[in-house]
Amino acid sequence: MSAGTDKIAVTISNIVKLNDLVTRFEFKRTDGELFPTFSGGAHTVIEMKDGDITRLNPYSLMSDPRDQSTYMISVRRDDEGRGGSLFMHNNVSVGDEMVLSYPVNLFSLDLRAKKHLMIAGGIGITPFMAQIKQLDHAHGNWELHYACRSEALGSYVDELTSTHPNDVNIYYDDQKQFIDLENLLDGQPLGTHIYVCGPKGMIDWVRGKAAELGWPREAVHYEEFLAPQPGKPFEVKLAVSNKVIQVGEQESLLEAMEREGVDAPYLCRGGACGQCETNVIGYDGKFIHRDHWLEEDEHASGKKIMPCVSRFEGKTLVLDR
């Protein structure tokens, strides 16, 4: 059984180009019914039929969690990636039918918090768009610090600053504006929770600084989905299903297993949730671990791999699948 694989058939109802890099896609249910509600921070996994390849990419839901008529995501074009975001930007039109998973939340608000301090970098703004709407309905106490490359690439900056002028702080890299993190964290009331979503460097910076200042680990929340990276093709023996499969240059190990009809569990497809953790039975070669689920010693042990983002180079790899 693959968790999180319940599906909803949708039709693209609107496409809005926000700037050079980011485009918003809006969905209605194809059957005309209402979407399930969700919690701010949830993502959905989109199925893209790209020729012979089925791509499954996670994107944060950024619409109002209470709005059951429309789901929205925003996709940043990644010209270097394997093509999921390019497919969305280049091949998808209004009226197209696609398939979404039910919402899954791995970046939930801690509703005990007296205050929610949100720190976003670039496209990392998307989960906060939904969380802010959720908190506004509940009269929650929040504050956003949002770093963008430039005014031209500041997705949703105008919307956020016009509706919440006192709670939203914008920083433009090209104007040398930077979050004064130490002072920001120092001035927070007791019971504040920190949420950070953005590039890995930003997440590490915020987590590191918070730890240094003595913040409890439980009060610091982050979400970083990795996109699987291309790599050299390799061969894998799947012991349980008794198959030998080839993982192509442009696909992940998880995608190759799915292509061969091997049922492999997943939720985030980005190295974060742990759902696809797979035992290694034997190997001769080296792992390219890219997840942030397994601990360092587990990476070194050669006993586990996260097939959503990690790869292998060498002679043989045998997995317990």
Add this chain to the structure above:
Amino acid sequence: MTIQFNEETFRDDYTFKNSDWAIKRFPFPFHEDSYMYAVNMEQHRGGPDGSVYEKRFDVDEHYVAEMKDRAMVLNDDPLRCQSLPHMTLAGWDLLELIMVSKSEDYPDLFELHRDGDQWHWINKPLGIDDKFTFMDETTLPYGPMEYITRQTQGDFCVLDQRDDNLWMDAGIVTTQADWSLDFDIGMNFFEWHAPVPLAHEKGIFVRALKFLLNIQQGSPARRLNWTMTVNPLLDTSPENYHKWGVQKTTLTPENIGEKQHLRVELQTFFRLPRSNALVFPIRCYLCSFQDLMTVPKWGRRLHRVIRDLPVELATYKGFIDNRPMMLDYLSKFDDGKPTSDGIWPDLETEPALEK
């Protein structure tokens, strides 16, 4: 289907009884002739017609009487229902889930009419007809969780999910197998399961937690659990142990068939969409030994399971002292014949007792 609701009690004179319909659909918890803990989860997406698995929230002939009993327990001890401040949103989630499910699954008994956030709820068996504003607590006589669970059979634990754990942060618990919400409130999954023997060593709870944390919207799960109760008593709580514990000593070879009940919990698990909390309904079904023995397969199997159960489990489940008397009774219904796989009664295919 129209349900004829029983007039019955779960205390004092104990007039509770199961109809033939209720006996045949009793969720017998043993799928084979022995029992040990396992992560025995399956998807909760319906089941055979008329079975307790068919609907999302099963309503049966005991509904009205069980709700009266719950109101009495709450009246005596308001701490049986608690919700920490951050769990109100999850309470609304639960109210929505139950109202939508029941009105769709039992349209002749329950109606829900929604116009934006103006909701109209009609519960015919309990004679309730309320209009309220969804997400506005001031428009309901109780908090949302308490309001809807005073109208729904079974205990409810509403679990917050954070830090890769589940936290018992809200619930209503009046039909429990000897555990206390007031004691467990605020505990995490490992803390509230600490008293359970053997299962920790088997790694059951680590695996169960991993499963539960990954339960997704639209994909509820379920399992059965069981224990033994003397007299058809719903409220076997630690708070009232002084009242019911002593009743275990009233069992005699003459009255055991009537007094000794197998107590089965249908436990289900639903992800709550707006709060990302998990709700864990624990629905209690009671059936006397003598009623169970009307199903030959269950008679054979129950004897073998109780006979072979490890001492630790019989002790934890509170019937170690009465086990010899139970076995004397049950052995009369075990002729040594093989039993079919699975929990169903299989009345047409299983042979009658030859003894």
